[in-house]
Amino acid sequence: MAAHRNVTIKDVAARAGVSITAVSHALNDKGTLAEETRRRIREIATSMGYQADALARGLRRSRIGVIGIVLRPLDALEDYSPPGVDYFLRFAGAAAVSALGHGLSLMQVADLVKGPVTPLAFSLDGYVVTDPVRDDPVVDLLESRSIPYVTLGRDPGKPQAANWVASDDAAATRTALDHLAEHGAHDVAFVGGTDDNSWNADAEEAYLHWCAARGSTPRLFRSPERLGETGGRELVPRLLDGGVPDAIYSLTGRHAAGIQEAMRERGYTAPEHYLLACGTDAEQTRTAEPPITAIDLRPEVLARETVALLAQITRGESPAGRRLVASELIVRRSSQRGR
Amino acid sequence: MAAHRNVTIKDVAARAGVSITAVSHALNDKGTLAEETRRRIREIATSMGYQADALARGLRRSRIGVIGIVLRPLDALEDYSPPGVDYFLRFAGAAAVSALGHGLSLMQVADLVKGPVTPLAFSLDGYVVTDPVRDDPVVDLLESRSIPYVTLGRDPGKPQAANWVASDDAAATRTALDHLAEHGAHDVAFVGGTDDNSWNADAEEAYLHWCAARGSTPRLFRSPERLGETGGRELVPRLLDGGVPDAIYSLTGRHAAGIQEAMRERGYTAPEHYLLACGTDAEQTRTAEPPITAIDLRPEVLARETVALLAQITRGESPAGRRLVASELIVRRSSQRGR
DNA sequence: AGCGTTGCATAAAACGATTTACGAAGCTAG
DNA sequence: CTAGCTTCGTAAATCGTTTTATGCAACGCT
Numbered sequence: 001m002a003a004h005r006n007v008t009i010k011d012v013a014a015r016a017g018v019s020i021t022a023v024s025h026a027l028n029d030k031g032t033l034a035e036e037t038r039r040r041i042r043e044i045a046t047s048m049g050y051q052a053d054a055l056a057r058g059l060r061r062s063r064i065g066v067i068g069i070v071l072r073p074l075d076a077l078e079d080y081s082p083p084g085v086d087y088f089l090r091f092a093g094a095a096a097v098s099a100l101g102h103g104l105s106l107m108q109v110a111d112l113v114k115g116p117v118t119p120l121a122f123s124l125d126g127y128v129v130t131d132p133v134r135d136d137p138v139v140d141l142l143e144s145r146s147i148p149y150v151t152l153g154r155d156p157g158k159p160q161a162a163n164w165v166a167s168d169d170a171a172a173t174r175t176a177l178d179h180l181a182e183h184g185a186h187d188v189a190f191v192g193g194t195d196d197n198s199w200n201a202d203a204e205e206a207y208l209h210w211c212a213a214r215g216s217t218p219r220l221f222r223s224p225e226r227l228g229e230t231g232g233r234e235l236v237p238r239l240l241d242g243g244v245p246d247a248i249y250s251l252t253g254r255h256a257a258g259i260q261e262a263m264r265e266r267g268y269t270a271p272e273h274y275l276l277a278c279g280t281d282a283e284q285t286r287t288a289e290p291p292i293t294a295i296d297l298r299p300e301v302l303a304r305e306t307v308a309l310l311a312q313i314t315r316g317e318s319p320a321g322r323r324l325v326a327s328e329l330i331v332r333r334s335s336q337r338g339r
Numbered sequence: 340m341a342a343h344r345n346v347t348i349k350d351v352a353a354r355a356g357v358s359i360t361a362v363s364h365a366l367n368d369k370g371t372l373a374e375e376t377r378r379r380i381r382e383i384a385t386s387m388g389y390q391a392d393a394l395a396r397g398l399r400r401s402r403i404g405v406i407g408i409v410l411r412p413l414d415a416l417e418d419y420s421p422p423g424v425d426y427f428l429r430f431a432g433a434a435a436v437s438a439l440g441h442g443l444s445l446m447q448v449a450d451l452v453k454g455p456v457t458p459l460a461f462s463l464d465g466y467v468v469t470d471p472v473r474d475d476p477v478v479d480l481l482e483s484r485s486i487p488y489v490t491l492g493r494d495p496g497k498p499q500a501a502n503w504v505a506s507d508d509a510a511a512t513r514t515a516l517d518h519l520a521e522h523g524a525h526d527v528a529f530v531g532g533t534d535d536n537s538w539n540a541d542a543e544e545a546y547l548h549w550c551a552a553r554g555s556t557p558r559l560f561r562s563p564e565r566l567g568e569t570g571g572r573e574l575v576p577r578l579l580d581g582g583v584p585d586a587i588y589s590l591t592g593r594h595a596a597g598i599q600e601a602m603r604e605r606g607y608t609a610p611e612h613y614l615l616a617c618g619t620d621a622e623q624t625r626t627a628e629p630p631i632t633a634i635d636l637r638p639e640v641l642a643r644e645t646v647a648l649l650a651q652i653t654r655g656e657s658p659a660g661r662r663l664v665a666s667e668l669i670v671r672r673s674s675q676r677g678r
Numbered sequence: 679a680g681c682g683t684t685g686c687a688t689a690a691a692a693c694g695a696t697t698t699a700c701g702a703a704g705c706t707a708g
Numbered sequence: 709c710t711a712g713c714t715t716c717g718t719a720a721a722t723c724g725t726t727t728t729a730t731g732c733a734a735c736g737c738t
Contacts, residue, residue, distance in 0.1 A: 056694035081432030093420030
C-alpha cells in the first residue's frame with residue numbers, strides 16, 4: 001500500500017531484456033519485431049499489469065480517448081440538473097454509454113466560453129454540443145482550436161454545417177398538431193422558447209406552415225426557457241385573450257406544466273375544456289394530472305447517432321454526417337376526447 | 340481554420356525574449372523572477388491566448404484536475420440510466436457542479452474492474468465511489484494503485500476506512516418507522532435489497548432494533564435491486580402470508596412501486612388498507628397514485644460533502660473525514676391516515 | 679583584491695510514452 | 709568476395725510542461 005509508482009514501459013523493457021521501443025512496438029503492433037518477440041513482450045507486460053499512461057500517450061498521439069459534452073441550454077440556465085428536465089440527463093447518460101461502446105469516455109463540460117474552464121477541455125478528442133444557438137460562441141471556439149465536434153440540432157446560423165444529428169422537429173410538430181386536430185381542435189395556440197436554436201426555430205416554422213395550410217390564424221407565444229413553470233403560468237392570461245383556445249401546444253415541459261396549473265386555477269381543465277400537448281417528454285408531462293401528451297425525442301437514439309458520428313470523425317474518417325432521427329408521439333389523457 | 344497548432348510555452352518564451360523556464364515561473368508564481376518581468380510575461384501570454392497543455396502538465400505534476408465517479412449500484416445493474424432511479428443522476432449532477440467549485444471536473448467511469456476501462460481512468464486525481472459493497476473490488480483496485488478516493492456510504496467490510504460520507508440511514512429508518520407507527524401501524528414489514536452495501540445493512544439493522552425495542556416481530560424481506568418493480572410485485576404474495584401488514588417500508592423506489600401495484604390488484608390500497616413508505620425519493624414515489632411517503636437522502640448535500648472531502652485530499656491535505664448527512668422524510672398520501 | 683551575498687535568469691533533466699531513422703547481422707546473387 | 713537486400717532491433721528525437729540545479733552579474737565588506 002506504500003505510494004507505489006505504477007509500472008512503466010521502462011520496467012517492462014528491463015524485465016523483458018529489450019528496449020522500450022520494442023515494448024511500444026509489440027504492444028501497438030507497429031515496427032518490425034519478430035512474432036515470437038512480440039508475443040513474449042506482450043506476455044510479460046500483461047503479467048506485470050502494465051498499462052500505458054494515458055497522459056504520456058496523449059501527449060504524443062494527441063488523442064486521449066475522452067470526448068466532451070456541452071449542454072448549451074443548461075449553460076444558459078446555469079443549472080446542470082434542473083428539476084423536471086430529464087431530457088438532457090437521459091441524453092447525457094445515453095451518450096456516456098454509447099461512448100463506452102466506441103472505446104471512448106465522456107466528460108461533461110460546463111460552459112466553455114465563460115469563467116475558468118476545466119484544464120482538460122482543450123485536450124479532449126472532440127465534442128458533442130447540444131442545441132447550439134445561432135452562431136454559438138462555443139462552436140466558434142471549437143472551430144478556432146480545430147477541435148472536432150458534432151452538434152445535436154443544427155446551428156441555425158450555419159446551414160452548411162457538416163456534422164450534426166437532429167430530431168425531425170418539423171415532422172414531430174406536424175404529428176402533434178395533426179393529433180390535436182383529429183381530436184377536434186381547430187384553433188391551436190403555440191408556445192415556444194426564446195433560445196435561438198434549431199429546435200425552437202423548426203417547430204415554430206412548422207407551426208406557421210401548418211396554420212397556413214389549414215387557413216387558421218396562428219397564435220404564437222414565446223417565453224424564456226429559464227422561466228420554466230412560472231413562465232408558463234404568466235402566459236395564461238394572454239393565452240386566454242380572445243377566448244379559450246381549442247388546444248395549446250407547448251414546446252417545453254416546464255412551460256406546459258405551468259400552463260396546465262394556471263388554466264386549472266381558472267377552471268379550465270384538459271381535456272375537457274382544451275387539449276394540451278407538449279414538444280418533449282419530461283417528468284411533468286408524465287406525472288401531471290392529467291398526464292400530458294408529449295413527444296418523445298428519443299434521446300437514447302439521438303445520443304447513439306451523435307456519438308457514433310463523432311467517434312468516426314475522431315478516428316480520422318470524416319464523412320460529412322447529417323442525420324435526422326424520427327421522434328414519437330406519446331398520447332396521454334390531456335389530449336384525448338371522444339370525437 | 341487551418342489545422343492550427345496551439346500556442347505553446349515555447350512560443351510565448353520566444354515572443355517575450357525569455358526562456359521557457361521564465362514563462363513557467365511567471366505563470367505559476369514560482370522561481371525568482373523580477374516582478375516587472377513576471378508581469379510582462381503574463382501579459383504576453385494572455386494576449387497570445389496561451390493555455391498550458393493539460394496533458395503535458397499532468398504528466399509532470401501528476402494531477403490533471405479531473406476526478407472520477409463510480410456508481411457501483413449502476414455497475415451492478417449494467418444500466419447507467421435506469422428508469423425511475425433519479426437519485427444517482429441527481430447525485431452525479433450535483434457532484435459535477437460541486438467539483439467545478441473546486442476547480443475540478445468530474446468524469447463518470449463505468450465499472451473499473453470489468454472489461455476495457457477508459458484510458459484516463461488511472462490518471463485521474465481521485466475517485467468518488469458510491470455505495471461500495473463489502474470488500475469492493477473497485478476500492479481494492481484504487482487502493483492498490485494508491486489513487487485517493489472517498490466512498491459515499493461505508494464499505495461494510497472496512498469499518499476502519501478513513502474517508503467516507505454517508506446519509507444517516509439508521510436515523511432515517513427510525514424516523515420513517517416512527518412515522519408509520521404514529522399513523523397507527525403496529526406491524527411493519529421491511530423490504531430491502533440484496534447488494535451488500537452499508538445502505539442496506541444499516542437500514543436492516545435499524546429496523547431489527549426498532550422491532551426489538553417495541554417488542555414486535557420483525558418481518559424482513561429482500562429482493563435484488565436489479566429486479567426493480569417486478570421484484571416488488573413478486574414479493575407481495577409472501578408479504579400477504581399471514582394477513583395484510585399494517586405497513587410496508589420498502590428501501591428502493593422501484594420495489595415500492597411494484598408492491599403498490601400488486602397490492603392494488605389484490606384490492607389493497609394505501610393508505611386505506613395499509614401504509615406505505617419508501618427509503619429513497621424517486622420518480623415513482625412522487626408520481627405513484629397515491630404518491631408515496633419517502634426519504635429524501637439529499638443527494639445534493641451528499642455530493643457537496645463528498646466532493647469537498649475528496650478535493651481536500653487531492654490537494655494533499657488529508658484529514659480523515661467521516662461525515663454523516665441527515666436525510667429528511669417527505670410525507671405523502673400513502674402513509675397518512677387520521678389517527 | 680578577494681570573497682560571500684543577493685537577485686535574476688536559464689540549461690537541462692525529468693515525466694512516460696510514440697515515432698523516425700539508423701545499424702548490425704545473416705543471406706543471396708553475381 | 710562483396711554489394712545489396714532482408715530481418716530484427718535500438719538510439720534518439722519528440723510531445724509540452726515543471727522542477728532542480730546552476731550561472732552570471734553586481735554589490736557590499738573586509
